[in-house]
Amino acid sequence: MSTIKPAPKTSPLYSNQRITDDDIYRNSSQFTKWSFTKDGLQKSRENIAESTKDRYTTKLQDFLSNEENTKELTDDETQALKYEFNLGISATEQLQIVTLYTQKVQAFCTKLKLPTEVTATAMSFFKKFYISFSVLDLHPKNLIFTCIFLACKSENHFISADTFASKVKQAKESILDGEFMLLQSLKFSLMVHHVFKPLHGFYLDIQSVLSGKVDKNYLGTVYENSKKRLMNSYLTDALYHFSPPHITLSSLLMEDEQLMMKYLELKFLGFDPNTPIDKLNDSQKISKEMYDKLLNSINLCKEELQKNMIPNRESAWKIDARIHYYSDPMTFIKRYRAQKAKETENSTEPDAKRQKV
Amino acid sequence: MNQVAGVIRSDQLERGVDSVAKRQKLYSDDESEVESENENDDMRDIVCPICKTSRYLSPDMKFLVNPECYHKICESCVDRIFSLGPTKCPYENCNKILRKLKFKRQIFDNIEIEKEIDIRNKVYKIMNKLEDDFDTKEEYDKFLEDREDVIFELSNLDSENEEQIAFVEKKLSKYEQMNKKLISSNNQKLKRQENSQQDIQNMQQVLERERQQLIKQIDEQNIEDNQSYKQRIIDELSKGTDKNKIIANVKMEIKLKKSSQRRKLEELNKVLKSNSYTHNHFDKLKDNGSVADMGDVPFTPFNGDRDLQKKYKVMEDENIYYDPFISNLSKNPRYAANGFDEKQVYDILLNEAFLGFGVYVEEEKKTLKS
Numbered sequence: 001m002s003t004i005k006p007a008p009k010t011s012p013l014y015s016n017q018r019i020t021d022d023d024i025y026r027n028s029s030q031f032t033k034w035s036f037t038k039d040g041l042q043k044s045r046e047n048i049a050e051s052t053k054d055r056y057t058t059k060l061q062d063f064l065s066n067e068e069n070t071k072e073l074t075d076d077e078t079q080a081l082k083y084e085f086n087l088g089i090s091a092t093e094q095l096q097i098v099t100l101y102t103q104k105v106q107a108f109c110t111k112l113k114l115p116t117e118v119t120a121t122a123m124s125f126f127k128k129f130y131i132s133f134s135v136l137d138l139h140p141k142n143l144i145f146t147c148i149f150l151a152c153k154s155e156n157h158f159i160s161a162d163t164f165a166s167k168v169k170q171a172k173e174s175i176l177d178g179e180f181m182l183l184q185s186l187k188f189s190l191m192v193h194h195v196f197k198p199l200h201g202f203y204l205d206i207q208s209v210l211s212g213k214v215d216k217n218y219l220g221t222v223y224e225n226s227k228k229r230l231m232n233s234y235l236t237d238a239l240y241h242f243s244p245p246h247i248t249l250s251s252l253l254m255e256d257e258q259l260m261m262k263y264l265e266l267k268f269l270g271f272d273p274n275t276p277i278d279k280l281n282d283s284q285k286i287s288k289e290m291y292d293k294l295l296n297s298i299n300l301c302k303e304e305l306q307k308n309m310i311p312n313r314e315s316a317w318k319i320d321a322r323i324h325y326y327s328d329p330m331t332f333i334k335r336y337r338a339q340k341a342k343e344t345e346n347s348t349e350p351d352a353k354r355q356k357v
Numbered sequence: 358m359n360q361v362a363g364v365i366r367s368d369q370l371e372r373g374v375d376s377v378a379k380r381q382k383l384y385s386d387d388e389s390e391v392e393s394e395n396e397n398d399d400m401r402d403i404v405c406p407i408c409k410t411s412r413y414l415s416p417d418m419k420f421l422v423n424p425e426c427y428h429k430i431c432e433s434c435v436d437r438i439f440s441l442g443p444t445k446c447p448y449e450n451c452n453k454i455l456r457k458l459k460f461k462r463q464i465f466d467n468i469e470i471e472k473e474i475d476i477r478n479k480v481y482k483i484m485n486k487l488e489d490d491f492d493t494k495e496e497y498d499k500f501l502e503d504r505e506d507v508i509f510e511l512s513n514l515d516s517e518n519e520e521q522i523a524f525v526e527k528k529l530s531k532y533e534q535m536n537k538k539l540i541s542s543n544n545q546k547l548k549r550q551e552n553s554q555q556d557i558q559n560m561q562q563v564l565e566r567e568r569q570q571l572i573k574q575i576d577e578q579n580i581e582d583n584q585s586y587k588q589r590i591i592d593e594l595s596k597g598t599d600k601n602k603i604i605a606n607v608k609m610e611i612k613l614k615k616s617s618q619r620r621k622l623e624e625l626n627k628v629l630k631s632n633s634y635t636h637n638h639f640d641k642l643k644d645n646g647s648v649a650d651m652g653d654v655p656f657t658p659f660n661g662d663r664d665l666q667k668k669y670k671v672m673e674d675e676n677i678y679y680d681p682f683i684s685n686l687s688k689n690p691r692y693a694a695n696g697f698d699e700k701q702v703y704d705i706l707l708n709e710a711f712l713g714f715g716v717y718v719e720e721e722k723k724t725l726k727s
């Protein structure tokens with residue numbers, strides 16, 4: 001009950017109360033459950049990283065205190081193991097690896113020829129899961145298909161579990177097992193207000209506001225490019241910090257700044273933005289204030305969209321390996337030994353060759 | 358507003374718990390014998406707890422209850438025990454004095470419901486103010502709430518809380534004394550309303566019957582006409598002049614006859630429609646809908662109406678929007694047949710574009726937190 005906030009009651013009768021579209025968005029689960037301040041989001045991610053750290057340090061201690069494991073270890077190996085566990089997985093690293101796998105979700109969706117909105121929903125589900133869970137709880141690669149399958153269902157694009165499993169060549173159980181956990185992490189709110197319909201809407205509105213001043217074919221290419229750009233916005237945190245129209249506007253702005261500034265001016269201002277403030281009347285001042293606020297938000301969103309959290313190959317591999325080691329320290333030892341063996345082989349081989357010569 | 362709703366909800370919850378507890382108690386009480394046999398679902402096994410006559414032996418047996426204690430007693434027992442005047446209830450440990458006059462048939466299986474409805478009827482007769490008697494809707498709502506409270510307390514309080522019941526009953530009688538005049542006038546008003554509704558229903562039935570008759574007549578006439586039509590053509594042709602003319606003449610005659618009857622039917626249909634209660638009801642709704650500023654709006658989930666001022670305007674001009682995808686869809690007969698409307702799609706898309714346009718997440722989340 002506390003989350004529903006109607007517009008202020010102006011009269012004892014309901015008739016004078018008007019609910020704006022903004023109020024409707026404020027009541028959506030996207031706003032109530034899945035919108036955060038930047039600090040808030042960062043904090044919850046760090047909390048997850050912190051709790052994960054406790055988990056794998058105790059795991060290491062258990063491993064080392066167990067005689068069966070340690071009796072075969074050399075000091076060298078123990079040192080290396082301790083060093084590896086000391087590195088940890090920070091909140092940023094988790095975000096990086098999750099973003100990388102989110103990109104994989106997108107790639108799989110394109111391969112399966114799923115509609116845009118299903119793809120976007122799957123990507124946002126995937127990212128949301130790792131706000132409340134750690135990569136150690138469930139490896140990202142095991143969540144990809146569960147996400148896509150659930151997104152298909154929630155976006156009314158039905159594929160039966162059997163068909164889906166055979167299409168992606170996975171066991172049906174492995175897809176369905178994680179579903180409840182995923183739903184739990186999504187707080188059971190599956191509605192995602194996407195940016196594609198707003199984009200289409202703005203495409204139409206630009207035509208009516210700038211009618212005759214813009215080439216329709218050119219606008220079409222702007223639309224298509226923005227759509228691609230907006231697809232990538234699901235790799236960023238934009239949807240947590242901005243409402244869909246703002247994200248759409250900033251992506252359009254990135255596409256053609258001149259066109260969009262003209263549109264925004266005509267639509268929301270109606271006069272030259274460079275007029276000095278003392279020459280404006282009161283209503284103009286208010287609309288100028290609103291306009292500046294909007295521009296500010298759009299520019300902040302633009303920064304967010306330009307952030308690239310995808311790690312390079314090498315660091316991605318390192319993080320991924322660490323996830324693997326932390327869930328089972330023995331795998332690290334095996335790997336370490338294999339590496340050592342390879343190194344000695346490499347150093348001895350050239351000698352052997354020389355002798356032959 | 359929200360708080361009030363919350364309070365009411367928790368209240369209802371408690372009530373739910375109470376009544377469940379009570380019901381369980383009731384099952385384990387004096388009625389257990391009858392109830393358990395009811396559960397068998399076999400009607401023949403039902404036995405009157407007083408005379409032990411079973412329905413198997415006397416299929417006409419009826420059970421009666423008295424609103425004093427709601428104990429089931431069969432009809433013959435009631436005749437036997439209470440014909441000499443008021444006596445104690447024959448159930449063990451029930452010391453209520455019952456009168457034969459007050460016995461009635463049980464309508465609902467569940468005694469709790471039967472009891473509540475009796476109390477409800479009783480309270481409704483006393484606390485019968487109408488909406489017109491109040492200045493504002495809030496006051497009327499408060500009155501309705503009070504009335505429900507009284508009903509709830511009377512029907513759900515345990516017999517142990519006799520003091521409280523007595524208190525509520527005292528309140529009720531006080532109310533009755535204070536509003537004697539209003540109560541009787543309102544009762545009359547309600548009766549009149551009921552009567553007029555019944556009149557409407559009666560009239561509808563009469564009209565409907567007439568209509569059915571007319572339809573039947575037309576059908577019969579049709580069959581008859583078809584037969585006589587063939588006969589007449591043969592007769593006329595045997596006299597023989599211009600055969601085409603004869604056939605045309607006969608056809609015309611029958612057509613005229615038919616259409617006069619059909620007109621009658623149509624008229625009757627019209628009368629029936631305009632008189633129908635449901636039809637009037639819908640008309641009223643339609644009238645209200647067109648008035649933008651309704652004084653009394655139905656419930657809306659957000660406690661208000663949608664803002665009608667949009668941040669955009671859908672262009673009326675045909676070719677203003679260049680959108681090959683959607684305009685192609687509207688040309689596709691498969692979509693057009695389903696009522697696909699280009700303008701509606703544009704409206705939806707534009708609406709989405711400005712949904713949450715004025716929401717600044719960062720700022721609002723911060724203020725929400727603090």
